[in-house]
Amino acid sequence: xxxxxxxxxxxxxxxxxxxxxxxxxxxxxxxxxxxxxxxxxxxxxxxxxxxxxxxxxxxxxxxxxxxxxxxxxxxxxxxxxxxxxxxxxxxxxxxxxxxxxxxxxxxxxxxxxxxxxxxxxxxxxxxxxxxxxxxxxxxxxxxxxxxxxxxxxxxxxxxxxxxxxxxxxxxxxxxxxxxxxxxxxxxxxxxxxxxxxxxxxxxxxxxxxxxxxxxxxxxxxxxxxxxxxxxxxxxxxxxxxxxxxxxxxxxxxxxxxxxxxxxxxxxxxxxxxxxxxxxxxxxxxxxxxxxxxxxxxxxxxxxxxxxxxxxxxxxxxxx
Amino acid sequence: xxxxxxxxxxxxxxxxxxxxxxxxxxxxxxxxxxxxxxxxxxxxxxxxxxxxxxxxxxxxxxxxxxxxxxxxxxxxxxxxxxxxxxxxxxxxxxxxxxxxxxxxxxxxxxxxxxxxxxxxxxxxxxxxxxxxxxxxxxxxxxxxxxxxxxxxxxxxxxxxxxxxxxxxxxxxxxxxxxxxxxxxxxxxxxxxxxxxxxxxxxxxxxxxxxxxxxxxxxxxxxxxxxxxxxxxxxxxxxxxxxxxxxxxx
Numbered sequence: 001x002x003x004x005x006x007x008x009x010x011x012x013x014x015x016x017x018x019x020x021x022x023x024x025x026x027x028x029x030x031x032x033x034x035x036x037x038x039x040x041x042x043x044x045x046x047x048x049x050x051x052x053x054x055x056x057x058x059x060x061x062x063x064x065x066x067x068x069x070x071x072x073x074x075x076x077x078x079x080x081x082x083x084x085x086x087x088x089x090x091x092x093x094x095x096x097x098x099x100x101x102x103x104x105x106x107x108x109x110x111x112x113x114x115x116x117x118x119x120x121x122x123x124x125x126x127x128x129x130x131x132x133x134x135x136x137x138x139x140x141x142x143x144x145x146x147x148x149x150x151x152x153x154x155x156x157x158x159x160x161x162x163x164x165x166x167x168x169x170x171x172x173x174x175x176x177x178x179x180x181x182x183x184x185x186x187x188x189x190x191x192x193x194x195x196x197x198x199x200x201x202x203x204x205x206x207x208x209x210x211x212x213x214x215x216x217x218x219x220x221x222x223x224x225x226x227x228x229x230x231x232x233x234x235x236x237x238x239x240x241x242x243x244x245x246x247x248x249x250x251x252x253x254x255x256x257x258x259x260x261x262x263x264x265x266x267x268x269x270x271x272x273x274x275x276x277x278x279x280x281x282x283x284x285x286x287x288x289x290x291x292x293x294x295x296x297x298x299x300x301x302x303x304x305x306x307x308x309x310x311x312x313x314x315x316x317x318x319x
Numbered sequence: 320x321x322x323x324x325x326x327x328x329x330x331x332x333x334x335x336x337x338x339x340x341x342x343x344x345x346x347x348x349x350x351x352x353x354x355x356x357x358x359x360x361x362x363x364x365x366x367x368x369x370x371x372x373x374x375x376x377x378x379x380x381x382x383x384x385x386x387x388x389x390x391x392x393x394x395x396x397x398x399x400x401x402x403x404x405x406x407x408x409x410x411x412x413x414x415x416x417x418x419x420x421x422x423x424x425x426x427x428x429x430x431x432x433x434x435x436x437x438x439x440x441x442x443x444x445x446x447x448x449x450x451x452x453x454x455x456x457x458x459x460x461x462x463x464x465x466x467x468x469x470x471x472x473x474x475x476x477x478x479x480x481x482x483x484x485x486x487x488x489x490x491x492x493x494x495x496x497x498x499x500x501x502x503x504x505x506x507x508x509x510x511x512x513x514x515x516x517x518x519x520x521x522x523x524x525x526x527x528x529x530x531x532x533x534x535x536x537x538x539x540x541x542x543x544x545x546x547x548x549x550x551x552x553x554x555x556x557x558x559x560x561x562x563x564x565x566x567x568x
Contacts, residue, residue: 190437197423197434203385204421209409209438209484 005161010280016168018276019175020237023230024253025260025268026182027089027223033263034199034219036105037097040112043250044119045089045224049081049231050241051126054146056080058133070149074236078174082228089224090217098213116246123243143242146235167237174233178226179269185222186265195219199263252279255299261309270311333361335394336488336519337382337413342391342401343543344381351377353543355391359488359521364514366522366530366551368564369540375523376418378540379490383415384408395488410438414486418493418523420477424466428457431465431476435483443483450479453509471502478509489513490521495529507533527564531555539564 024046031039056077065073096111128140135142156164186192198205198215205212234249235241253268256275260267275295282291302309337359344352352374359365369375380386382393384405393401400408414435423431432450436443451458454475460468465476474494481489491510495503507529514520524530531537531551539547539560547554554560 193426193430193434194437196426200423200425201421204417204423205434206385206405207383207409207415207417207421208434208480209406210434211404211406 002161006284008162010284011277012162012164012168014277014280015273016171016237016276017279018256018273019171020230020234021249021252021256021276022269022272023175023178023226023233024249025256025272026179026265027227028254028257029260029262029265029268030195030219030223032257033265034195034216035097035101035108037108037112038254038262039223040109040250041092041096041115041119042089042223042227043248043253044116044123044246045085045092046227046231046234046249047123047241047243047246048088048119048126049085049228050146050235050245051123051243052084052228053077053081053232053235054133054144054241055126055131057147057149058131065147065149074149074170074232077232078229081232082225085228085231086221086225089220089227093217093220098216101213120243120246123246127243141243143240146239146241148236148239150236170236171233174229178229182222182226182265191215191218252295255295255302258299258307259302259309261311264309264311267309267311271309333363335359336361336363336396337521338392338394339378339382340392340394342378342381342388342393344377344386344388346377346386351386351543352381352388355540355543355545357538357545357548359519361519362514362517363535364510364520364522364533366524366534366537367540367545368524368527368530368537368554370564371525373540374543375540376492377543379415379417379492379521379523382408382490383413406438409484409486412485412487413490414481414484414488415490416474416477416481416492416494418496420470420473422465422468422473422476422480425464427462428465428468428476429461431480432457432483435480438484446483446485450482453482453512454479471498471506474498474502474506475509478506482513486518488519488521490523492523493525494522495524495526503529527560528555 024042027042028039031037031042057073060073092115096115097108100108100111124140127134127144134144150167150170152165152167154160154163154165155169156162186195194205194210194215195218197208198210198212202212252275253272256271257268258271259274260269260271278294278298279291282294335358339355339357342352342355343350355374355378357365357367367375367378377386381388384400384403388401391401392399395411395413400411400413423434426434432447433443436446456472457476457479460472465473468476478491478494494506494510498506510520510522511533522530522534531554534551536548536550537554538545539554547557547560549557
């Protein structure tokens with residue numbers, strides 16, 4: 001039953017990649033939900049998170065990472081990149097979006113595209129720094145190897161044809177609690193309710209005494225931090241990063257958010273799992289060169305035929 | 320408190336709670352308010368009547384700090400509040416029930432009420448009980464999404480939500496709009512009941528007759544200016560007001 005094993009393998013790969021995409025997609029969908037902005041800088045923020053993680057690893061020393069020290073390094077990177085991306089996203093909102101709160105949505109979108117270019121070029125500059133981890137800064141644009149701190153051993157046994165590795169475990173162990181925590185924040189806490197109120201009617205929210213600028217800032221902070229977490233697990237999963245990785249990952253996540261119904265968080269996760277599966281199945285059963293065409297074909301079709309997304313129908317009734 | 324500093328105040332009149340003087344505001348190129356001046360005294364129901372587009376809602380939004388005034392002043396309990404952030408104004412005790420209700424459709428009734436008390440950290444239960452007593456339907460529908468309520472129920476929710484901040488002055492914008500007559504009567508009753516218990520009210524209404532009957536005093540707003548003022552009964556008896564706003568010959 002080799003084909004079953006092959007299929008299961010694509011399923012595992014697709015779902016794990018989908019969960020990484022989901023963390024990024026939540027950042028898109030949260031920001032869209034609250035200020036109706038497609039934050040095109042979000043993918044590139046994710047890229048900078050990966051560069052920070054690699055830089056930190058270089059500073060900690062590129063020795064032989066194994067066992068407890070490797071896991072400690074993973075935790076340090078997760079916290080650092082999440083904090084960094086959260087703070088950076090908050091700062092981008094302050095500088096590039098907040099002054100445009102009452103401007104047209106188009107101005108806001110153009111500002112986001114501008115922010116994206118700035119971040120990409122920061123990544124290019126960063127990758128050219130003369131550091132060992134960046135291969136001494138010889139080629140700024142070259143992809144960088146990300147050390148394999150998490151082993152690739154097969155947890156299902158060496159003879160199994162299906163690979164389920166500690167990398168997959170890492171993905172689920174990081175993403176699932178984050179999503180549960182986020183759901184708790186959004187549904188149960190005062191901040192979360194204020195976020196939903198601001199998204200549903202910003203003027204009414206202000207009339208209730210909600211400082212909507214602070215709530216929006218908190219949304220960028222949380223969304224950015226999730227992107228930071230995603231950047232570290234992505235890097236550990238794929239073991240290579242580049243200054244352009246934010247574009248692809250960002251487009252995947254954006255497509256996932258649109259597919260699920262932009263503004264809806266469960267939708268973003270569902271959409272991301274679908275995109276992850278479509279990618280792995282297309283890579284395996286068609287050819288990799290078709291994959292982008294299929295993913296972005298889905299984006300176009302959704303925008304044309306079901307712009308409210310799969311789970312977005314009941315979410316879209318702005319009063 | 321700047322009690323009774325205006326010349327027209329008689330010695331026994333309660334102190335002025337809200338004083339708007341020469342307020343102007345614009346939306347882009349449109350001069351929405353030219354010169355709005357009004358006073359609301361402690362314990363009063365004051366209504367602001369006028370045609371569509373006269374600037375009634377803009378007046379309330381400017382007082383609430385949502386629209387920035389371009390000139391003039393707003394004083395609440397003797398303190399200048401024009402230019403202050405909207406959330407600081409609510410914290411100061413001045414709440415608004417906005418036009419069109421603006422409930423949060425995908426929050427539950429209960430969560431909407433909690434949002435009204437956003438700035439408070441004390442026990443909400445006594446206030447929830449009071450709101451539920453005033454509008455029992457809100458207790459029945461506590462866990463329902465606000466978007467599923469009828470227009471009248473949403474209006475009750477919007478009023479209850481504003482009360483949760485424990486305002487001393489409540490501004491209400493067109494609470495009767497688009498609501499069944501029976502519910503309108505219920506809502507106006509509630510306004511009077513709240514007023515009897517000490518809440519000061521500034522009411523904006525298209526339904527001028529109902530508003531004037533309920534109000535101690537009223538102002539007429541015409542193209543961004545306050546023109547007439549008088550007691551509710553005076554304005555109800557004034558020929559010009561009857562012709563212009565009460566639809567009489």
